[in-house]
Amino acid sequence: MEIFKIAINKDDETLEFEVADFVHHKDEKCKFEVYQSGQMVAGFEPDDHHFLHVCKNPGNIDEEVLHLIADKIEALNL
Numbered sequence: 001m002e003i004f005k006i007a008i009n010k011d012d013e014t015l016e017f018e019v020a021d022f023v024h025h026k027d028e029k030c031k032f033e034v035y036q037s038g039q040m041v042a043g044f045e046p047d048d049h050h051f052l053h054v055c056k057n058p059g060n061i062d063e064e065v066l067h068l069i070a071d072k073i074e075a076l077n078l
Contacts, residue, residue: 001020001021001022001023002020002021002023003018003019003020003021004018004019004021004076005017005018005019006019006069006072006073008065008068008069008072009068010064010065010068015036015065016036017034017035017036017041017069018034018035018036019032019033019034019035019073020032020033020034020035021078029043030043030044030045030055030056031044031045031046032044032045032052032073033056034069036059039059040056040058040059041057041058041059041061042054042056042057042058042059042061042066042069043055043056043057044069044070044073050074051070051074052070052073052074053070054066054070
């Protein structure tokens with residue numbers, strides 16, 4: 001598992017997250033888990049074309065923010 005930080009901008013606000021990348025993930029866990037203030041708020045799973053899709057949203061994160069997070073992670077080409 002690798003952990004890295006990302007920041008996204010929405011409505012003149014910068015939101016910071018930590019992302020755990022489960023390189024050798026299993027089906028019961030999302031490949032990427034996103035944390036804010038130590039709490040897991042979302043999980044993402046890549047499809048066959050490496051586009052990320054939400055597989056968990058326990059933080060009830062706004063859909064637009066989820067898309068921004070996914071875009072940021074995809075841009076890292078992991």
